Amino acid sequence: MKQHTKVVLFVINCLQGGGAERVVLTLGQGFYELGYEVHILRFKPLVEYTLNDNLNYHLFKFKPYKLIPGIERRHKIFARAVDNYVLDNIGQPDIILSNLVHSDSILSHSKLQNITYVIHNTLSLLYKFHKASHANKLKSRLINMYSKHPCICVSSGAETDFIESFGNITPTTAIHNPIDRDNIQKLAEVFVPQYQDYIIHVGSFKEAKRHDILLKAYAQTNQSLPLLLLGEGKRKDDIRKLAVALNIQDKVVFLGFYENPFPYIKHAKFKILTSDWEGFALVIAESLALGTPVISTDCPSGPSELLPKNNLMPMRDVEAIAEKMNQAMENPQQFQSAFDESLLPSKIAKKYIEFTDTVK
Numbered sequence: 001m002k003q004h005t006k007v008v009l010f011v012i013n014c015l016q017g018g019g020a021e022r023v024v025l026t027l028g029q030g031f032y033e034l035g036y037e038v039h040i041l042r043f044k045p046l047v048e049y050t051l052n053d054n055l056n057y058h059l060f061k062f063k064p065y066k067l068i069p070g071i072e073r074r075h076k077i078f079a080r081a082v083d084n085y086v087l088d089n090i091g092q093p094d095i096i097l098s099n100l101v102h103s104d105s106i107l108s109h110s111k112l113q114n115i116t117y118v119i120h121n122t123l124s125l126l127y128k129f130h131k132a133s134h135a136n137k138l139k140s141r142l143i144n145m146y147s148k149h150p151c152i153c154v155s156s157g158a159e160t161d162f163i164e165s166f167g168n169i170t171p172t173t174a175i176h177n178p179i180d181r182d183n184i185q186k187l188a189e190v191f192v193p194q195y196q197d198y199i200i201h202v203g204s205f206k207e208a209k210r211h212d213i214l215l216k217a218y219a220q221t222n223q224s225l226p227l228l229l230l231g232e233g234k235r236k237d238d239i240r241k242l243a244v245a246l247n248i249q250d251k252v253v254f255l256g257f258y259e260n261p262f263p264y265i266k267h268a269k270f271k272i273l274t275s276d277w278e279g280f281a282l283v284i285a286e287s288l289a290l291g292t293p294v295i296s297t298d299c300p301s302g303p304s305e306l307l308p309k310n311n312l313m314p315m316r317d318v319e320a321i322a323e324k325m326n327q328a329m330e331n332p333q334q335f336q337s338a339f340d341e342s343l344l345p346s347k348i349a350k351k352y353i354e355f356t357d358t359v360k
Contacts, residue, residue, distance in 0.1 A: 097118050105145060
């Protein structure tokens with residue numbers, strides 16, 4: 001059996017169908033390649049990804065604690081139970097990486113050592129600080145939570161937003177998400193889509209992704225290529241109705257969720273992103289790993305760190321997006337970009353280790 005000298009623990013609510021969940025699995029493999037024993041602890045049983053046999057998985061259910069009144073008290077009591085579980089079943093890890101706000105809130109009450117938060121989003125936009133009536137109260141709660149441990153933000157834009165929102169409350173750094181290029185390329189060969197010559201959009205049907213802007217822009221193009229939408233979410237029905245209202249329902253294909261979206265990305269003429277905000281824009285880097293051209297809105301964090309200026313579009317500008325889509329339908333190769341090898345999992349894991357070593 002392979003000998004491991006150090007232990008890393010990832011903590012996340014579940015492993016169900018999101019970008020952060022995929023990042024945890026990919027980064028876990030990066031740590032494994034560096035000789036770490038890798039553990040992933042989740043609080044809900046939901047899994048929508050094939051689990052890597054090199055990693056160790058733990059389920060410690062939050063559900064029985066839901067009856068405890070008061071979120072702070074509930075999370076504090078649960079954190080004590082989590083600490084005991086970790087110490088009994090794993091020992092004190094050398095690095096603990098908390099992912100997404102539910103885990104972050106719980107681990108803010110933890111007594112374990114070596115905890116670092118991973119900030120996957122542009123928080124001011126995610127929580128609508130600019131218009132939320134409860135913004136000051138929410139900010140205060142988040143400052144109290146995130147000041148307790150160092151933070152790794154998944155893009156420079158996300159780090160800038162974090163500091164502008166909360167101040168210099170804790171050590172921070174920006175480290176991009178890992179991309180397992182070899183595995184992505186292998187998964188892209190699993191099947192050949194039944195569609196040919198199409199545009200692909202991959203993302204959950206939620207506000208940030210702005211499917212409404214995408215459809216309105218597409219309706220203004222020559223529609224020489226069909227638009228395939230890969231994902232699920234609560235806004236899907238509304239977007240389907242919008243396609244009918246715009247009279248493009250015959251050109252827009254709703255594919256649903258695929259655990260493996262990579263064959264669709266590989267065979268697309270180009271990938272489009274019309275988000276108002278991203279943390280890192282994982283799907284852009286994955287598309288570049290497959291050699292697929294990408295155009296994207298220039299939202300505050302992510303896309304401009306991965307794509308040249310020519311590939312970027314102003315947010316919510318339907319006419320500008322339509323114009324760029326027409327250009328891409330005419331000649332997708334003008335939006336081809338190189339994959340950055342510094343995003344490979346073991347290289348990203350090294351950056352995590354370097355940062356966590358400096359803040360211990």
